[in-house]
Amino acid sequence: MPARLEVQELNAWYGGRQALYDVSLEVEDRAATAIIGPSGCGKSTFLRCLNRLHEETPGARMTGAVRLDGDDLGAADAVSVRCRVGMVFQKPNPFPNLSIFENVAAGLRLLGVRRRDELDQGVAEALLHAGLWEEVEHHLDAPGTSLSGGQQQRLCIARALAVRPEVLLMDEPCSALDPIATAKVETLMARLRREYTVVVVTHNLAQARRVSDRTAFFYLGKVVEVGPTDRIFASPAEKLTENYVNGRFG
Amino acid sequence: MGGGADRPGERFEGRGRRLRFLGRLGLVFGGGIRLLAAAVLALVVVLAGFLLANAWPAIVRFGPGFLSGTIWGDQPGGPFGAWPAIAGTLLTSALALLFAVPIGLGVALFASELAPRWLRAPLAYFVDLGAAIPSIVYGFWAIAVLVPFLGDTVEPGLSRLTHGRWPFAGPTTGGDLLAASVVLAIMIVPTIAALSREALRAVPRELREGALGVGANRWEATRLAVLGPAAPGIAGSIVLGLGRALGETIAVAMVFGGVYEAPTSLFSRGATIPSWLVTQFLNPLPGLDLNALYELATILLAVSIVLNVGARLLIRRLEAPRRSRRGARWRTAPTVVRVPAGTDSFAAPAWWPRIAERGRARRRWRAVVQGLVLALVVGAVLLAAYPLASLIETTAVHGGVAVVRPSFYTSTPPPSCGIGQTNCPLGGVGPEIEGTLVMLGLAALIAIPVGLLVGVYISEYRQSRLARATSLVTDVLVGVPTILLGVFVFAVVHTYDQTIEASAIAGAAALGLLMVPIVTRATEVALRTVPASVREGALALGFPRHRVTLRVVLGSCRPALVTGNLLAVMRAGGETAALLLTAGTSGLWMTSLTSQTGALSTFIWTAFESYSSPNYTTDAWGAALVLLLMMAVVSLAARLALRSPGGPGSV
Numbered sequence: 094m095p096a097r098l099e100v101q102e103l104n105a106w107y108g109g110r111q112a113l114y115d116v117s118l119e120v121e122d123r124a125a126t127a128i129i130g131p132s133g134c135g136k137s138t139f140l141r142c143l144n145r146l147h148e149e150t151p152g153a154r155m156t157g158a159v160r161l162d163g164d165d166l167g168a169a170d171a172v173s174v175r176c177r178v179g180m181v182f183q184k185p186n187p188f189p190n191l192s193i194f195e196n197v198a199a200g201l202r203l204l205g206v207r208r209r210d211e212l213d214q215g216v217a218e219a220l221l222h223a224g225l226w227e228e229v230e231h232h233l234d235a236p237g238t239s240l241s242g243g244q245q246q247r248l249c250i251a252r253a254l255a256v257r258p259e260v261l262l263m264d265e266p267c268s269a270l271d272p273i274a275t276a277k278v279e280t281l282m283a284r285l286r287r288e289y290t291v292v293v294v295t296h297n298l299a300q301a302r303r304v305s306d307r308t309a310f311f312y313l314g315k316v317v318e319v320g321p322t323d324r325i326f327a328s329p330a331e332k333l334t335e336n337y338v339n340g341r342f343g
Numbered sequence: 344m345g346g347g348a349d350r351p352g353e354r355f356e357g358r359g360r361r362l363r364f365l366g367r368l369g370l371v372f373g374g375g376i377r378l379l380a381a382a383v384l385a386l387v388v389v390l391a392g393f394l395l396a397n398a399w400p401a402i403v404r405f406g407p408g409f410l411s412g413t414i415w416g417d418q419p420g421g422p423f424g425a426w427p428a429i430a431g432t433l434l435t436s437a438l439a440l441l442f443a444v445p446i447g448l449g450v451a452l453f454a455s456e457l458a459p460r461w462l463r464a465p466l467a468y469f470v471d472l473g474a475a476i477p478s479i480v481y482g483f484w485a486i487a488v489l490v491p492f493l494g495d496t497v498e499p500g501l502s503r504l505t506h507g508r509w510p511f512a513g514p515t516t517g518g519d520l521l522a523a524s525v526v527l528a529i530m531i532v533p534t535i536a537a538l539s540r541e542a543l544r545a546v547p548r549e550l551r552e553g554a555l556g557v558g559a560n561r562w563e564a565t566r567l568a569v570l571g572p573a574a575p576g577i578a579g580s581i582v583l584g585l586g587r588a589l590g591e592t593i594a595v596a597m598v599f600g601g602v603y604e605a606p607t608s609l610f611s612r613g614a615t616i617p618s619w620l621v622t623q624f625l626n627p628l629p630g631l632d633l634n635a636l637y638e639l640a641t642i643l644l645a646v647s648i649v650l651n652v653g654a655r656l657l658i659r660r661l662e663a664p665r666r667s668r669r670g671a672r673w674r675t676a677p678t679v680v681r682v683p684a685g686t687d688s689f690a691a692p693a694w695w696p697r698i699a700e701r702g703r704a705r706r707r708w709r710a711v712v713q714g715l716v717l718a719l720v721v722g723a724v725l726l727a728a729y730p731l732a733s734l735i736e737t738t739a740v741h742g743g744v745a746v747v748r749p750s751f752y753t754s755t756p757p758p759s760c761g762i763g764q765t766n767c768p769l770g771g772v773g774p775e776i777e778g779t780l781v782m783l784g785l786a787a788l789i790a791i792p793v794g795l796l797v798g799v800y801i802s803e804y805r806q807s808r809l810a811r812a813t814s815l816v817t818d819v820l821v822g823v824p825t826i827l828l829g830v831f832v833f834a835v836v837h838t839y840d841q842t843i844e845a846s847a848i849a850g851a852a853a854l855g856l857l858m859v860p861i862v863t864r865a866t867e868v869a870l871r872t873v874p875a876s877v878r879e880g881a882l883a884l885g886f887p888r889h890r891v892t893l894r895v896v897l898g899s900c901r902p903a904l905v906t907g908n909l910l911a912v913m914r915a916g917g918e919t920a921a922l923l924l925t926a927g928t929s930g931l932w933m934t935s936l937t938s939q940t941g942a943l944s945t946f947i948w949t950a951f952e953s954y955s956s957p958n959y960t961t962d963a964w965g966a967a968l969v970l971l972l973m974m975a976v977v978s979l980a981a982r983l984a985l986r987s988p989g990g991p992g993s994v
Contacts, residue, residue, distance in 0.1 A: 146552060151460050172706055176558035186553040190571025194680075199567055200557035204698050205705040211694050213680040222689070233680065249553065256557055257691060257699075288689040 097122035097290045098143065098260060103157035105138050105147060112138040114314045116157070120260070120307075125286035127305030127322065128294045131343030135314040136294040137183075140262050143292065144178040145171045161259065176204070179258030183265045185245035187237030187252070194233040196248055200256035215255055223251035224281045243274020250281065261285065263293040267300065279304055298338060302326055310334045362887075369889040376800040380813045383797055383859065387816050390831040390856075391644070397834050398641045401634035409638060415603045415619075416632050423635035425642060430605035431613040434520060435595065436588040439527035443588075444581055446528070447535030449723025451577075454536070455543040456565045457717055466724075467540065468982060473533030473731050475910075475974040477917025479944045480967045482594035483951060484734040485526045487741075490517040490598055493525065498610060513610040516600070521609040523599040527591055529730045531584040536727065538583060542576020543569060562713040575661035582654035583822070590647060590824025592617035592920040597951060616643045617826045621920050624833065629841055640830045644823065651822040652815075738967045745965025752776060756930045756946070757958050767958040772966050774932045778940040781933065782847055782926060783916055786854035791908055794859045795897075798866025803892055814867065820860035828856045829921030836925075847933065847940040850926025857918060858911040865907020869900040905984040913977045917970055919944040943970055 098120035105113040113135045120126050128136045141147040142155050145166065159166045166174045187196045197216045198206075206212055216233075220226040225247040229240070237248055246266060253261060263282070267275040282304045285291055295301050301308055301322065308325040310317045310333075318325060318334045329335045337343050405412065405423060412424015454466045494517020505511045513519075546569045554564035570577075600612025601622055614622075616639055627633050745751050750771050757770030797813060804810040832853045836843055873896050881895040882888070897904065927939035928949050941949075943966045950963030 144556065146555060149552065149555060170706065172558050172560050172709070173702070175556060176702070180552075180556035182549055182553060182556070184549055186547075186549040188550065188553065188568050188571070190574075191567070199554070199559075203557070203559055203563060203709070205701055206694075206698055208694075211692070214692055217680045218692070230680070252553075252557055257695065 096120065097162065098292075099158075099160040099163075100139075100143070101158045101160075103139070103142055103155065103159065105135070105142055105155040106153065107138075107150065108152040112314055113142070113155075116311075116314075116316050118309055118316055118319060120290060120292055122290050123287060124306040125282065125291040125293060125304055127301035127308045128292065128311060129296075129298060129301050129308060129337070130311035130317075131337070132296075134311040136311050137264055139311065140180075140264050140292060140294050143260070143262055144175050144180055146175070146180065176200075176256055177258055178260045178262060179253035179256065180262040181246070181250050181253055181264065181266050184269050185242060185249050187240075187245050187248050189236070189238050191237055192234045193229050193237050193240070193248060196237040197251050197255050200252060204256060216251075219251040219255035220248075222254050222285070223247045224277065224284075225251055241274070243270050243277060246270060246274065246278060247281065250278075254285075258289070260290045260292065263291065265294055265296060268296060275300075298326075298340075310337060312337070365887045365890070369887045372889040372893075376796045377804070377809065379793060380797050380800045380809055383793065383863075384809070384813050384816055387820065390835070393834040393838060394637055394641055394644065394831060397838065398634060398637035401631060401638040402641075404631065405635070405638075409635075410642075413605065415623075416628075416635065419628060420631050421635070423631070423638075425616070425639055427603050427605040428614050428616045428619045428639060429642070431520075431523075431599065431619075432589060432615040432617075434606055434613075435523045435527055435599070435615055436585060438520070438524035439531060439588045440581070440585055442525065442528035443531045443535055443584060446723045446727050447532045447580070447584065448539055448577065449720045450532065450536035450727050451539035451543055451580075452565065453720045453724050455540045456569065457561060457720055467537075468978070469728070469731065470533050470536045470540065471978050471982070472975060473727075474537050475913050475917075475978050476734070477919065477944055477970055477974070478530060478591055478594045479917065479919040479947045480738065480970055481526060481530050481734065482597035483947050483963065483967055484737055485522065485594060485598050486951065488733055488737055489526060489529075489730070490522050493517040493519075493522050497521075502610075510609045512608040515610055516612070518598050518600050519610045519612050520599070520606045523595050523613075523615070526594050526598055527588045530591060530594065531587050532727045533731075534587055535580045535584040538580030539573070539577045542573040542580065545576065546572045560709060560713050562716045563709065575658045578661055579654060579658050582650065582657065586647060586650050586654075586822045589650070590617055590643070590822075590826065591615075592621050592824065592826040593948065596621050616640075617824055617920070620826055620830065621923060624830065624924050637830070637834065640827055644827055647823050647827075648819055651819045654822075655818070735971065738964060738971055741961065741964035742966075742968030742971075745961050746968050751962065751965055755932065756962060769958060770962055772943060772946055772962055772969075774929060775941045775943045775946040775966065776969075777933055778847065778850075778926070778929065779916065779942040779944075781936075782851045782854055782922070782940065782942060783912065785847070785851035786858055786915055787908075787912060790855040790858035790911065791862055794862025794911070795866050795904070797859070798863040799870065799892060799897070801863065802867045802870035813863075817860040817863045817867075820856075821864055824920075825857055825918055826920040826924070828853050829924035831856065832921070832925045844937070845925055845927030845939050846937045847926055848936050850922050850940060850942070853921040853925045854915040854918060857915050857921065861911040861914060862907055865910065866904060869903035869907060870896060872903065873900050902984045902986075906981040909977050909981040909984070913974055913981075916973060916977075917944055919948055923948060 096119035100116060100118045100120075103113055103116040104111065116135075116139060128139060130136050138147060143159055143166075147153050147155055148171070161177060166178075188199060191199065194216055197219050198212050201212055201215045206215060217226065220229065225244060228244060237245065240248060246269075250266075267278050270278065279300065282291065282293065286304065286306065293304065305322045307320065308322040309319040310325065310329075312333055318329060318331045320330075325334060326338050329338060401409065401423065405421070409423065409425055410429065411426050412422055413426050414422055414424055415427070416423050450470060454463055454470065458466060494515055498511075498515035498517060498521065501511045502515055550568040550572065551564050554568040559567055595615050596618035599614060599618055601614055601618070602612040603614055603619065604611065606613040620636060620640055620643070623636050627636065748769070748771070750769065752771060753773045754771035755774055756772065757768045797817070801810045801814045801817075832849050836849055877899055878891055878896060881891040886895065922942050922945050926942065926945070928945050929939045929941040930949075933940055946966050947963045950959045953959060
């Protein structure tokens with residue numbers, strides 16, 4: 094499989110504290126890559142470097158290169174990077190004052206989509222892909238925050254999908270959800286990974302096994318091992334990885 | 344918890360007595376603070392009663408005609424009418440809001456969202472300082488700098504441009520409706536900016552990041568994800584700014600001309616209710632004249648109560664969840680979207696390439712919009728900063744001469760000497776510093792413990808009717824114009840003895856009245872930020888409830904409490920209007936607590952009234968500089984207190 098996203102010698106800091114050390118990683122096209130590792134190992138920081146959200150944190154800094162289809166994202170305009178690399182956050186965060194429709198339409202409007210029929214189509218598609226359409230088609234005017242937690246998370250996925258990103262980043266997308274909502278989001282992820290390049294950070298090893306094609310194990314800000322998910326879980330090359338996936342620490 | 348103490352199990356035999364003792368102590372404590380809250384509530388009711396009783400003869404005599412009458416007591420006994428003061432108050436406040444809202448919001452947006460990070464903290468400090476500078480200092484600066492600037496430059500220009508047409512008609516004196524409105528605007532910009540900034544900063548970061556995540560730039564993220572949730576807080580800040588404008592006394596009294604006529608143009612002289620109250624209460628004629636003044640004060644009280652209660656309701660309505668406004672604005676019928684056939688594939692729709700192609704140009708345009716917003720916001724910051732910088736500079740330059748002289752702190756004010764008279768004797772403000780410290784100390788001694796305990800009561804017994812009533816009353820009291828606090832004390836004192844002199848005791852009472860609600864509110868808010876888990880953790884260890892409150896809960900929000908108390912001291916330290924009415928002015932060292940006592944703030948007022956005396960003026964600038972430095976130090980201390988371990992909390 095071809096690499097879509099190339100990360101080279103990524104270092105990241107929060108103030109004086111270094112969070113990532115020389116991380117190099119290739120992310121395959123149309124596949125889901127799971128990032129696993131114990132708390133504080135730099136998983137989320139890594140993800141936030143991929144769409145340059147890291148630099149929005151006060152005092153944060155990064156060096157190294159992230160390339161998407163060969164374009165250096167560090168040299169590009171941050172706004173256009175975030176259009177190409179969408180993100181879903183740990184806690185559902187729909188815009189609280191916008192309706193369901195407008196939540197999904199927000200990104201499209203920013204891109205300059207104005208025509209009614211195009212907006213309608215874009216919003217409907219995004220909601221369909223996010224598997225939320227049937228639940229909300231009759232009350233698109235209700236506030237986004239009136240939905241349940243799981244629905245809100247799928248609304249946020251729809252919001253990210255609406256601008257047709259090339260890469261979708263998911264930062265522990267199910268950690269704030271109950272098991273039933275988690276199952277729905279995972280079904281959705283299983284579908285999305287065939288069409289998008291997905292990078293998902295997860296705490297949940299079983300989830301990484303279920304939804305990812307490749308897995309990277311992070312420990313203390315470094316990549317310990319990357320490989321096909323089956324291999325990482327069945328026969329890891331590193332002792333550290335083996336201990337982690339077998340639940341001996343973390 | 345007293346319950347467990349009644350029947351200690353055998354294993355607890357040894358601890359029984361101690362538990363019983365603690366339980367009783369808790370009951371005493373609970374009863375004590377309940378009594379205190381009731382006393383504060385009763386005091387406010389009594390004060391309002393005194394005001395109303397004193398206003399009653401005038402209310403009966405003039406009836407509703409009082410509101411529309413345009414004359415204030417040409418001869419003793421009337422007639423008295425409030426219309427010119429009402430019109431002056433409404434016009435100055437409305438114009439001030441017109442100037443201050445866009446500027447204040449611009450400053451808040453810049454300080455919280457758009458400014459480079461290193462600039463945010465110093466900017467916040469200056470905004471807070473601007474809100475803390477006493478109105479007497481604003482007024483004194485306005486007389487020296489703003490009024491000449493308006494009268495010599497701005498107003499003649501406006502008059503020429505418009506050929507003196509309305510609303511730019513009349514002689515251009517500088518001391519007029521425009522000047523009063525501009526001073527008010529300058530004073531309320533920091534209030535609006537500080538509170539709006541708090542509201543913006545309270546919006547969780549995830550919401551901003553959500554917007555950035557779909558490719559919004561910083562301004563777009565603010566518009567999409569931040570302004571909506573912050574709207575109730577911003578609305579609240581505007582209402583509070585309006586409240587401050589309506590009640591502002593001293594600065595308006597200094598620049599508005601003191602003429603009892605309803606303004607007809609921007610260049611008209613006039614008066615507002617508070618400014619008229621302070622100038623008239625300083626030389627009150629007994630009888631109906633005084634009753635009419637009390638009635639005017641009652642009107643101001645009613646307006647400020649309505650405004651405060653209205654603000655509460657407004658914020659509650661804005662905070663209530665509801666159907667999206669945006670959805671309603673785009674369309675009237677509910678959104679119905681039919682899914683076009685074949686949509687379920689991941690292929691891009693036919694129009695997508697067109698949008699993608701335009702992406703770069705579109706992004707550039709969006710950056711231009713962001714740039715425009717940034718330019719507007721920076722313009723607002725500059726507009727807000729300029730008067731503040733001028734005020735600090737003027738005060739430092741004129742007052743610097745006075746404060747470097749040691750005798751400035753130790754001698755009494757000089758005898759007045761006229762313009763042109765050489766070798767004027769130099770003086771100092773020793774007695775005024777003494778008076779400020781004594782009255783502030785007395786007030787703090789009573790107000791801080793009372794305010795703290797009442798605040799504890801309100802937050803610990805949130806459900807009880809007494810707590811809710813006390814909470815409402817302190818809320819209203821925080822917003823009551825300070826001149827009214829002076830009028831309250833004046834009314835109580837004079838109801839018993841019409842000839843009684845103003846005194847340090849009365850001044851301290853007025854300052855205490857000013858501080859109690861501020862401390863109470865600060866305590867209440869600070870306690871609310873303490874998570875329930877802290878409380879539960881302590882209760883689970885078997886701490887009695889009052890100990891949990893006093894030791895654990897109060898301890899865990901100490902920085903916010905310190906800040907609240909410092910703010911109260913700051914507000915009281917610069918208070919002028921209430922002190923003029925209650926403590927008077929003296930110029931002599933204090934001999935007893937029951938005679939007239941000067942303070943730094945009231946000294947500046949005296950100097951303003953005898954403006955012709957240059958040595959007096961220098962010392963007044965010195966007093967202004969001392970007040971300014973005091974505010975600078977105290978607000979810095981308040982910031983540092985909040986930053987210390989124990990975490991953030993706000994007032």
